[in-house]
Amino acid sequence: MGLVVQKYGGSSVADAEGIKRVAKRIVEAKKNGHQVVVVVSAMGDTTDELIDLAEQVSPMPAGREFDMLLTAGERISMALLAMAIKNLGHEAQSFTGSQAGVITDGAHNKARIIDVTPGRIQQSVDAGNIAIVAGFQGVSADKKDITTLGRGGSDTTAVALAAALDAEVCEIYTDVDGVFTADPRVVKKARKIDWISFEDMLELASSGSKVLLHRCVEYARRYNIPIHVRSSFSGLPGTWVSNEPQGDQPMEQAIISGVAHDTSEAKVTVVGVPDKPGEAATIFRAIADADINIDMVVQNVSAATTGLTDISFTLPKTEGRKAIEALEKTKPGIGFDSLRYDDQIAKISLVGAGMKTNPGVTATFFEALSNAGVNIELISTSEIRISVVTRADDVQDAVRAVHTAFGLDSESDEAVVYGGTGR
Amino acid sequence: MGLVVQKYGGSSVADAEGIKRVAKRIVEAKKNGHQVVVVVSAMGDTTDELIDLAEQVSPMPAGREFDMLLTAGERISMALLAMAIKNLGHEAQSFTGSQAGVITDGAHNKARIIDVTPGRIQQSVDAGNIAIVAGFQGVSADKKDITTLGRGGSDTTAVALAAALDAEVCEIYTDVDGVFTADPRVVKKARKIDWISFEDMLELASSGSKVLLHRCVEYARRYNIPIHVRSSFSGLPGTWVSNEPQGDQPMEQAIISGVAHDTSEAKVTVVGVPDKPGEAATIFRAIADADINIDMVVQNVSAATTGLTDISFTLPKTEGRKAIEALEKTKPGIGFDSLRYDDQIAKISLVGAGMKTNPGVTATFFEALSNAGVNIELISTSEIRISVVTRADDVQDAVRAVHTAFGLDSESDEAVVYGGTGR
Structure with a gap:
């Protein structure tokens, strides 16, 4: 059993109940013998609330400070998630993007990952902990300033960590069951796709499919990290995105x-x-x-x-x-x-x-x-x-x-x- | 004109209006020719809200993760304050306790400061910025984990930074006009004290006076940093706490x-x-x-x-x-x-x-x-x-x-x- 990276979005950890439900799912993976690294987004509406506060004090929030502000959101969700896991009798430690070694360029609000040095994360999971990492954020290589990765940043954090830690799979938990043959809100008969190649997923992503962003799939393809997109609510298998079909x-x-x-x-x-x-x-x-x-x-x-x-x-x-x-x-x-x-x-x-x-x-x-x-x-x-x-x-x-x-x-x-x- | 450290408590930055009012006061000090370093607490009820969330996911929030959670509070207030200052046409940069070089022991929830290495802060103010620092938090010397300083932590952060930066004065802004000869809620005729020695202030603090905590005064006395406790609302001179009387x-x-x-x-x-x-x-x-x-x-x-x-x-x-x-x-x-x-x-x-x-x-x-x-x-x-x-x-x-x-x-x-x- 190898290392698994799991990513949970804001809707999965929207409140205390959600955090406790996610904690159970994480512990399940740990009990199955995996080393587990979790990437988490800010709780539900936190980011919107912070943006709202920023607009109240400044009509044009500035890049560096805006990033400093927004990254508070993951700090809250990741600490709460670690507490909830400890409360289930398992050891967990949370890490900021900076602590997790997510190194970016200096483009505030839309930084790109230029390196991942996950020494502390590897150490933490080797010591038997579940490591919880803040999604969406990193630290700039030059000025050591806190940066955010922009849209889809948490998914990208998860894939980048999975690549750096040589994970078996990057599981992206979300509020839908996977990638569908069409938007299920438009096409009632849309089917969940069991497996899709990186190439097709990239085209879907750039054509309007919103489940995974192009950027994250591109990163996964480059480092050949299988992505498993699935629901944090249902527990059903979702959609595998990879070079080759999985299993049967x-x-x-x-x-x-x-x-x-x-x-x-x-x-x-x-x-x-x-x-x-x-x-x-x-x-x-x-x-x-x-x-x-x-x-x-x-x-x-x-x-x-x-x-x-x-x-x-x-x-x-x-x-x-x-x-x-x-x-x-x-x-x-x-x-x-x-x-x-x-x-x-x-x-x-x-x-x-x-x-x-x-x-x-x-x-x-x-x-x-x-x-x-x-x-x-x-x-x-x-x-x-x-x-x-x-x-x-x-x-x-x-x-x-x-x-x-x-x-x-x-x-x-x-x-x-x-x-x-x-x- | 030398360097001034100003500290604003949670009640002074309780909402967007408060943050904008505080920003104006900070800019005033800068305009008067001072280098300005600001230590800020979490907004009003933020800390209580975070504690409430923690209790919802875990009956006994753990030390390391509890600190990670609580420190999100200052991250929010400091970034907003920096934005508000920039909006007034002055440059400001916010720094976490860790970035500001506040090094502590590893006692989570009640860490003690063991060193302050304010290189980034000095650099920032030398470059003409107003530096905003998160109060109440630091990073442990051994494990590089985020720590909090416990009760009165933000005041202590301010005094410690003032000492490390060789500041002229550490101004503690609060919601009262200064230190009084008795609690004004009990004694209507209590008078504001213009100057008090460190020794007398230490005795008052350990005898029930709540304006300044013993710990912060003790630190100021050891490094001979004059404290000026004053209201962030009135703008009046408050109480000086120092070895010798000030000015006239x-x-x-x-x-x-x-x-x-x-x-x-x-x-x-x-x-x-x-x-x-x-x-x-x-x-x-x-x-x-x-x-x-x-x-x-x-x-x-x-x-x-x-x-x-x-x-x-x-x-x-x-x-x-x-x-x-x-x-x-x-x-x-x-x-x-x-x-x-x-x-x-x-x-x-x-x-x-x-x-x-x-x-x-x-x-x-x-x-x-x-x-x-x-x-x-x-x-x-x-x-x-x-x-x-x-x-x-x-x-x-x-x-x-x-x-x-x-x-x-x-x-x-x-x-x-x-x-x-x-x-």
């Missing part, structure tokens, strides 16, 4: 892993761009200089008669105003006709490594959308993903139609429509 | 500094102790082995006819049961008659270095009590203090009578009755 899972992967959707983006179209070298570069340099991450980019062939083309791209709605302002400044140099901004869009993505070798997938996808009366506005593909942009109002119909068309519905006898390798 | 304060000390009272103690009497060597030692060894701190000890000459004597001592009420149990066990060996326990007592103390050279003080003290109809049950004295034990019901009458008798009432023309050196 079928060796061959499903053609389609799932359908993801994302309504957080907006679409910008630059209309009437002269079709000559360098214009697209100027446009996207302006966007990059404004520190805006874009997602899909589509340019079609230019009309022969005018020599003009349109360039469309999607980006987070929150960045919309900034992008338009940045582009307006490029207008004199480029001489495009106009800008169109549209935030009533949705992105629907079909993800699955099997589509590489199954040419019918794209056709089935578009037919399903067409039959559901959904119009396609943009298309973008990778080797293992097809994404389309539709009207926001169509998103639920579109996701359900695609989910059914690919035989992903849970009551279907035929789980996989192409190839039939099954899972 | 009269050079000669008042004969009587003040009257303190304490109703937190109980009295234990061991009745009929054989008057032979070693019996008292056996009794107090039993008490010491039970880890109980005692205060006054009184033994009178034994009755010639019986060869038996009574030994009385006072101790915190909270230790009463433990003391009686410990003493019951010594009964077979000593053969005393019985134990009496009485928690309806009060201790009234008169403190002032001047009493050493003014023989009338004791007589005036006892006359005042007698005139007020207050019976004296025990008497104990030091060079600069007289303490008596009375019925708890008599405490207010007793304190007022003594305060008046020594001319301490604020409307009296004659502030000092003996010697007339005045203040």
